Amino acid sequence: MNKIGTDLPFAAAQLRAGKLVGIPTETVYGLAANALEAQAVASIFEAKNRPAFDPLIVHLANFEQAAAFCTAIPDLAYRLAAAFCPGPITFILPKNHHIPDLVSAGQPTVGIRIPNHPLTLQLLQQLDFPLAAPSANPFGYVSPTTAQHVADQLGDKIAYILDGGPCEIGLESTIIDLSIAVPKVLRLGGLALEQLEAAVGQKLTLQTSSSNPKAPGMLLKHYAPNKKLIWADAAPQTPTVAMDKIAWLRFSEPLAHVPLKQQFVLSPSGDFKQAASRLFALLRELDQSAYDLILVEKAPETGLGRAINDRLKRAVTP
Numbered sequence: 001m002n003k004i005g006t007d008l009p010f011a012a013a014q015l016r017a018g019k020l021v022g023i024p025t026e027t028v029y030g031l032a033a034n035a036l037e038a039q040a041v042a043s044i045f046e047a048k049n050r051p052a053f054d055p056l057i058v059h060l061a062n063f064e065q066a067a068a069f070c071t072a073i074p075d076l077a078y079r080l081a082a083a084f085c086p087g088p089i090t091f092i093l094p095k096n097h098h099i100p101d102l103v104s105a106g107q108p109t110v111g112i113r114i115p116n117h118p119l120t121l122q123l124l125q126q127l128d129f130p131l132a133a134p135s136a137n138p139f140g141y142v143s144p145t146t147a148q149h150v151a152d153q154l155g156d157k158i159a160y161i162l163d164g165g166p167c168e169i170g171l172e173s174t175i176i177d178l179s180i181a182v183p184k185v186l187r188l189g190g191l192a193l194e195q196l197e198a199a200v201g202q203k204l205t206l207q208t209s210s211s212n213p214k215a216p217g218m219l220l221k222h223y224a225p226n227k228k229l230i231w232a233d234a235a236p237q238t239p240t241v242a243m244d245k246i247a248w249l250r251f252s253e254p255l256a257h258v259p260l261k262q263q264f265v266l267s268p269s270g271d272f273k274q275a276a277s278r279l280f281a282l283l284r285e286l287d288q289s290a291y292d293l294i295l296v297e298k299a300p301e302t303g304l305g306r307a308i309n310d311r312l313k314r315a316v317t318p
């Protein structure tokens, strides 16, 4: 049978049997397994080639279910959940014994997220266990935003891919650590920092550096394509690559002095949402193109532009 489709009962049956299923979310596609079965979770790490020190996010049908897996949930978490769930936010909360140590990579906390995609929400409602799911890409590569991206890279390792169309947001969820006295943002993502701060009612500290031991998935070289990417403003005056082998990844305005076909524009109208939703697919396209060097322009550093720049920073060649 075809591995990509919309057969919910089949997807559910695979997950009940401890197998891996690709699931659509509003952010990126996930590689899902039963979060309560250490063996099933182990096969996620194996399929992705992901180091076991990198914890997984646990996906639930609604935030009320979090109480079954966490020892304490602050009021702020309920307030943020009421404002943004289902949606592109992950809460780090103290975990209880139901969550295997493999899921949390030995940490006393667990990432909880309610994905906003109708198919995956239906799937979660049909299951009597939550789904552990990292982004469905091999470790260190760009996250998938279509079912085909998942099939291209992990197709032979998973039982089924639930096709929910292209991801609406295209950037991974924003991660907020609520397991500590003063909340911190561990990853910029699909929920803009400004929106989160407005709901929290205060400025938030960011702890998203590569040395951050709490979110090891935020290693500096993490969203990397195979091609050489450099910041356009740091490019040498006389490039060592032939002009027709260079592509430009632009945020909005194409450059006047460069042939249009060599320019890849994230959003002609400068719309952050459109730019975010196209980012990973465009990085993949460039990676598979005949260009040898990609000159990358930064997005304006505000709203989703911050998260876009964060991913670009990880994609550029150090």
Ligand code: TXA
Binding pocket: 025, 027, 028, 029, 030, 031, 054, 055, 056, 057, 090, 092, 104, 107, 109, 110, 111, 113, 115, 133, 134, 135, 136, 171, 172, 173, 175, 186, 187, 214, 215, 216, 217, 218
């Ligand atoms: O949008 C998303 O969050 C997607 C979709 C599939 O839900 N998932 C995703 O998962 O991006 P992943 O595994 O690619 O990234 C999860 C990040 C990693 O950086 C990991 O270190 C961090 O979340 N994380 C997970 N559990 C954590 C915990 N208990 N404490 C700190 N960081 C945690």
Ligand code: MG
Binding pocket: 134, 135, 143, 217
């Ligand atoms: Mg990932």
